[in-house]
Amino acid sequence: MSGTPHLKLRRLSCRYVLTSRGWLRDQSIGIDETGRITDLIPGQPPWDGFIVIPGMPNAHSHAFQRALTGVGERVADAQSFWSWRSLMYRLAASIGPEEMELLATLACFDMLRSGFTSVAEFFYLHHGPDGRSGVAMAQAVVRAADRTGIRLRLVPVYYERGGFEEALDPVQKKRFAHATVEAFEDYVRALDGVPLGVGAHSIRAVSPSSLERVGAFAESLGEGLFHIHVAEQEREVEQSHRAYGVGPIRLLDQLGLVTPHLQAVHGTHADPEERRLLVERGANLVLCPITEAYLADGIFPAVEYLAQGGSWAVGTDANVAIDAISELRLLEYGQRLSSGRRSNLADRSGIGTRLWQGAALGGARAVGFPVGVIESGAYADLVMLEDPCLLTGGDPDLDLDAFLIGGSCATIARVYVGGTLRSGSGRSTDEAVLRTEAGHLMARLRERMVSRIGSG
Ligand SMILES: [Zn+2]
Numbered sequence: 001m002s003g004t005p006h007l008k009l010r011r012l013s014c015r016y017v018l019t020s021r022g023w024l025r026d027q028s029i030g031i032d033e034t035g036r037i038t039d040l041i042p043g044q045p046p047w048d049g050f051i052v053i054p055g056m057p058n059a060h061s062h063a064f065q066r067a068l069t070g071v072g073e074r075v076a077d078a079q080s081f082w083s084w085r086s087l088m089y090r091l092a093a094s095i096g097p098e099e100m101e102l103l104a105t106l107a108c109f110d111m112l113r114s115g116f117t118s119v120a121e122f123f124y125l126h127h128g129p130d131g132r133s134g135v136a137m138a139q140a141v142v143r144a145a146d147r148t149g150i151r152l153r154l155v156p157v158y159y160e161r162g163g164f165e166e167a168l169d170p171v172q173k174k175r176f177a178h179a180t181v182e183a184f185e186d187y188v189r190a191l192d193g194v195p196l197g198v199g200a201h202s203i204r205a206v207s208p209s210s211l212e213r214v215g216a217f218a219e220s221l222g223e224g225l226f227h228i229h230v231a232e233q234e235r236e237v238e239q240s241h242r243a244y245g246v247g248p249i250r251l252l253d254q255l256g257l258v259t260p261h262l263q264a265v266h267g268t269h270a271d272p273e274e275r276r277l278l279v280e281r282g283a284n285l286v287l288c289p290i291t292e293a294y295l296a297d298g299i300f301p302a303v304e305y306l307a308q309g310g311s312w313a314v315g316t317d318a319n320v321a322i323d324a325i326s327e328l329r330l331l332e333y334g335q336r337l338s339s340g341r342r343s344n345l346a347d348r349s350g351i352g353t354r355l356w357q358g359a360a361l362g363g364a365r366a367v368g369f370p371v372g373v374i375e376s377g378a379y380a381d382l383v384m385l386e387d388p389c390l391l392t393g394g395d396p397d398l399d400l401d402a403f404l405i406g407g408s409c410a411t412i413a414r415v416y417v418g419g420t421l422r423s424g425s426g427r428s429t430d431e432a433v434l435r436t437e438a439g440h441l442m443a444r445l446r447e448r449m450v451s452r453i454g455s456g
Pocket of ligand 1: 062122
């Protein structure tokens with residue numbers, strides 16, 4: 001296979017495949033010209049792959065924040081979410097379209113390598129370094145997705161104020177904000193041809209009347225997806241109660257925005273009634289366990305939410321570490337550390353199959369593509385697992401438990417998007433060149449950020 005870039009499959013045979021009907025053994029997956037699955041029929045050795053599972057949709061990402069990895073970890077650098085945010089703004093101020101494309105390309109390669117095959121990019125770094133409006137920054141992300149082959153749902157995000165009663169700070173104003181909802185709508189419409197969702201940054205950065213209008217705009221576009229950060233920080237929840245007399249999710253519900261199209265990101269500090277509301281209205285919750293730990297946000301009570309039948313997905317958010325199975329592992333481990341009990345999120349199949357399948361199904365809702373499941377009509381976004389020590393082939397549920405507890409990117413042999421090989425052996429080598437280039441950029445950005453921390 002080596003030397004065959006972007007190898008396109010027409011059929012893939014495997015020992016075990018995780019389908020919408022559960023595990024099937026000895027299967028051959030047919031794939032058509034458009035990259036969709038046509039059928040699953042009995043297959044026989046030699047196998048192309050040992051275990052094949054659905055590619056994971058990444059439900060929430062800010063690609064440019066990849067450059068923050070490792071910065072701001074010294075004493076007094078950035079001890080709270082809010083001081084970290086100032087650091088992130090300094091990074092945002094240094095990024096033009098060229099840097100954006102490079103960082104997004106790097107992030108997308110790392111997503112693919114870890115089993116993410118599609119991504120909802122929650123995008124608010126709209127304007128260029130000169131502050132002028134236009135689509136150059138957004139197009140840089142689209143180019144990165146094209147270059148790596150990841151399936152992109154771009155989610156342009158409306159941003160209008162610095163906080164509940166705060167004006168925009170200079171970086172927010174120059175790079176993130178639109179003067180009116182109409183100006184934002186024109187900007188989004190100029191991205192015609194790109195698969196789009198619509199976001200509002202948060203209830204602190206957007207007023208209720210604008211939330212209503214942005215929500216209606218989201219509803220009018222394509223799949224109607226509406227993404228928003230909610231209840232990530234206790235301070236935001238307190239401020240919401242003070243300003244509106246209700247918590248963030250209750251406020252969204254009063255505005256008619258808690259619907260099956262809602263992608264509620266984090267929800268860490270939502271109260272029990274708000275969590276129940278998400279389940280009752282059929283909304284989707286996007287958990288970002290690595291980022292929520294990195295930012296010291298808190299631990300979402302996932303046991304209760306899953307027991308209620310809540311729909312959920314995972315996102316890599318700040319992208320300081322990109323690894324699908326680590327997101328799921330940390331989701332479970334957070335529950336263990338807070339409850340003092342093991343296997344909190346398990347069902348009878350164990351934990352690996354349940355969490356991978358749950359996150360893939362919810363993730364498909366967040367990216368708005370027919371993915372996250374292996375069945376006829378869905379895109380052949382597939383992850384092939386192989387590791388003779390970790391995966392023994394006796395029982396695929398046990399193997400996925402082993403993947404969840406002890407696996408990593410190294411357990412993933414190949415990743416296909418629409419039947420085209422995008423990561424793993426046989427993939428083209430321009431990734432190595434890009435990594436060197438991206439490494440130089442990361443060094444420059446890191447130096448700039450660290451020297452600014454030093455100078456206050
Ligand atoms: Zn986010």
